[in-house]
Amino acid sequence: MEQLENKSNPNRHLQSQISLYSVDTTAFMNEEESRYNRSVIKFKYYIEKVTKVINELKLYSKYIHELVKLESDPYHYGNTPEEMLKVINTKQFKSKLNKLNDLRFSHYEDEFVKIMKFYKDVILNKISNYEDKITTGKKYRRFHTKAKSIIEMDNTRKLNIINEFVLVLKRKVESEKIKVENCSQHLTDEKLRRKKDDPLRELNPISLTSKRKISQFQSTLTRTLKVKTDTTTTDIFVVRAYRYAIFEDLVKRGFRYLGEEYQYFSSTAGGIRTKKSVFIKKSVWEKYKNKLMCGLTIEEINRQGGMNTNKFQAYLSLCMTSSVPWTKTEGFDIDKCIVVEDLKTVVHGEVDHINDKYEINRINKGVEINHTDGCGMILPSVSDKSFMFRMPFFKGLLVSFDYVDFIKKHKDASPIVEDIYGKKWNVIKDGISIIFTKSQFKAWSFWNTGEDGWLKYKKDFILHGCEAVKCKEEDEVFNDKRLSYQMLQTLYKMDRSSLEKLCETTIKEIESIGSDEKAALKLLGADPENENKFGYQRVLEMMPEMLNETYTREQIKEYRRSLIKEAKSGHILLPGSKRTYIAPDLYAFCERLFLKKEDPKGLLQNGEVSCALFEDGQKLDALRSPHLFLEHSIERNKINKKTKEWFITNDIHMSVKSLNSKLLMYDVDGDDCLIICNPDYLRIAEEHMKGIVPLDYELGKAEAQEINYENIYESLTKAYEKNIGEISNAISICFNKGKDKVDLDVIRWLVYENNSIIDYAKTLWFPERPKGEVERKIKEATRGKLPFYFHYVKDKPKKSVAPRNDSAVNMLDTIIPNNNIQFEGYEGEFDYTKLMKNKNIKLDQTIIDKYEELNSSKFKEIKNQLKEKEGSKRKQIELQVYKDIRKELFSLGKKDDVIDVLIKYLYEVKDSKNKQTLWYAFGNYIARNVEFNVKGIKRCNRCYVEIERKQKKSYCEACAEERKREQKKQWKEKNKGGKIKAS
Secondary structure (H helix, E strand, C coil), X not given: CCCCCCCCCCCHHHHCEEEEEEEEHHHHCCHHHHXXXXXXXXXXXXXXXXXXHHHHHHHHHHHHHHHHHHHHCCCCCCCCXXXXXXXXXXXXXXXXXXXXXXXXCHHHHHHHHHHHHHHHHHHHHHHHHHHHHHHCCCCHHHHHHHHHHHHCCCHHHHHHHHHHHHHHHHHHHHHHHHHHHHHHCCCCHHHHCCCCCCCCEECCHHHCCHHHEEEEECEHHHHHCCCCCCCEEEEEEEEECCCHHHHHHHHHHCEXXXXXXXXXXXXXXXXHHCCEEEEEEHHHHHHHHHHHHCCCCHHHHHHCCCECHHHHHHHHHHHHCECEECCHHHCCCHHHXXXXXXXXXXXXXXXXXXXXXXXXXXXXXXXXXXCCCCEEEECCCCCCCCEEEEECCEEEEEEECCHHHHHHHCCCCCCEEECCCCCEEECCCCCCXXXXXXXXXXXXXXXXXXXXXXXXXXXXXXXXCCCCEEEEECCCCCCCCECCHHHHHCCCCCCHHHHHHHCHHHHHHHHHCCCCHHHHHHHCCCCCCCCCCCHHHHHHHHCHHHHHCHHHHHHHHHHHHHHHHHHHCCCCECCCCEXXXXXXXXXXXXXXXXXXXXXXXXXXXXXXXXXXXXXXXXXXXXXXXXXXXXXXXXXXXXXXXXXXXXXXXXXXXXXXXCCHHHHHCCCCCCCEEEEECCHHHHHXXXXXXXCCCCEEECCCCCCCECCCHHHHHHHHHHXXXXXXXXXXXXXXXXXXXXXXXXXHHHHHHHHHHHHHHHCHHHHCCCCCCCCCHHHHHHXXXXXXXXXXXXXXXXXXXXXXXXXXXXXXXXXXXXXXXCCCCCCCCCCCCCCHHHHCCCCCCCCCHHHHHHHHHHHXXXXXXXXXXXXXXXXXXXXXXXXXXXXXXXXXXXCCCCHHHHHHHHHHHHHHHCCCCCCHHHHHHHHHHHHHHHHHHHHCCEECCCCCCEECCCCCCCCCHHHHHHHHHHHHHHHHHHHCCCCCCCC
16 A cells, blocks of 8 residues: 555556645635534434434334234234244344444433333343244244233333334424524525625635545646645645535635635546536746646637637646656657647448437448547657657647658658648658647647647747646556456346356456465465555565465455455456557558548458457457447457557557447547457357447537636536436446346437536536437336345445346356355465564554554544545545554654564564554555565665665665755754754
């Protein structure tokens, strides 16, 4: 969990974090509003708890009522003890009593204690007694005696007490509801809305608690604002829209915090889904806006006709993508780049066209496809890998392709190309190393000043010190990837025997973990395939004998349980399945650019793809997520001399003669796909794809608007109305109906609506569902609970999902084994002292006590933060919590001593099964100890490069010099009277 920066890792930006505060609109209430809001929360909480008690008491009353019936006629429910027991359902009865016993409420403590005593001492014990007599097979006469003892109790009187108590609680709930209503009258939109002349709202500093902190990876925005890694910034805040009247005021007028004014900045696509927006300090925005927007101003955008407001926010938000700088030393030079038109052609084929009346017609038509939508080219001399990039108003994927070599090897090719503004470039003489496409340049029209448009952008980019960044680079190692439930649920006709065959590898994986050392190490991520190991995994790889240690065995059990749950939710492993970027046939693109062919052929024909991860001639199924309809693109892999020469990355290259972009609904701006080569899966998928063609429909267009806070607020609140998950879940219900009851037309309509929701934030358009037959069919097909497998997929309680049936994913519940693990076959004896720097360390009770305190409270802290920071990823929150624990413990002594004390305490004194905090907080430090003790490797304390194994040497030459400079600077400041903390 704890990460140290690995500078050779192309995706190392995922290791550097900063912190900021995330609040909701209640943090901007004044004292009076806050008081009413707290009262509403308190009363609602009270109502919720009391209502729960009422419901439990009603349920209990039902059971007592059954006993009252039994009192009047002990044999009313059956002629044998077994029949009577079945009706009373003792096990369920006791379970309900235990749940009820857990409830307490301070206002009615006395009454509740009396009732609890009655429940436990009388009913529960009596039921247990006569249950024992029945289950031990005693004669009917003995059961009759116990039944008679129950009759002697006055259950009717007890029932009356409970019913009276319920009435009291109901009256209390009604009185609390009146209080909520009275307080809420002071929190209406009318009351909360501020006038233009009113003072700006203030962010209450009290609301900025540690629970409100969130972590984000370093990005262009945080680097521009000069936010250092592992520090907290107040230059930006995340605000969730809870009270819309307050949020409206914040968007339109901003707010104050500690005397500084803040203004609305932007909302990402994910932020719109969770109603979260970013606000920035006004003075900071004024200082850096030109760098973030490459000199383009909102005034200039509006002067040229405006832009769709949510699109503008999406483009401005590009600077918040986690990334690493892409500098000249790493191959980026804006003067060596150009922007050209995309490769668009018309591809003919059959489609199912859906019109605005939801009529579905199969037609053969020509469909215009933008084959390079979001994709550009980069010379292999700059990068031989594909990667996603960002720069102001630019985003997309760059794929390595040697277009200079293409020109040289084609005698009719011309190196002269025209950019999107009409200026001609000689890509060889001008040294062009990167060719962007128009679809990647989101604001190209605002630099459209004639032929010098691109020159103007480049000039602005350099003038304002703009940043180009890499976001995610093509993997070095392509591990096998698992399916998802959506990719199985669409194979709705699959029988059990076929699914069992697909599950063979997953079942073998689960069953071999306890006895196969390699399988266990792979499960824990301690195998060579994992390039981004954290400390615990690195130690396991160096010391596989640690598999015999108690904590590791607990980890194996936990990971295995998780693996079983994942498998039951559809995440099964098919050997050879890979995930990689989708790329166009760039040979065809070069035919257009340099051979001027209007209808380029490319290297791939319809029905062909090319991916170097697979063999020539293999059938491949390319699968995109989300996978909602029957979207299996099954085509032949083409690997020959030409494809090896030109397609040098491990992307899957798609033909320009195919409609698979319509089938899979992909762009090539960084979209990836899961590629399946398993023959059994392909056979099943091909059977399902018979008669299936791509869907075709028109979606709304994003209209340009004036960029102002009024329009931004309106666009945001409209975008909040739609929830993409609802339709996706409805499609799952449709596929779960049963093999002969799946209505594919309904699913086609729902996919149409789902993709309209995806674009809704930009277009604010959604089709109007026709009344009558269409609406009736959709309601009928989507009626019912979510499929049973959502118990595993989304952790839904079993009572809230449909019963298990024989749909594809549901069958996994009985196919995937759930037996206990048996440990055998791990070799070696584990010596914990190899984890330590000083084996003779003495225990320090202060360190131990603080560790125990932090360890016992960590899960509560993580849970609270997950609740407070809705939308944040658990991994990010855990990283921050363990980072805080590490920092607090390091304050108690020297780092190495603190770690050694904890190792000795947890492995020798306590021999604890739970060492998660130790490993998650200090794993990489321990890994360095193991490297030294086991392999003889010593690392620099700062940059972690390998250094000479000398006793007094702790830093590499560069870091040692840097440390000397820092110490010298600190010494100077100290002599000026400043108090300096030693490094």
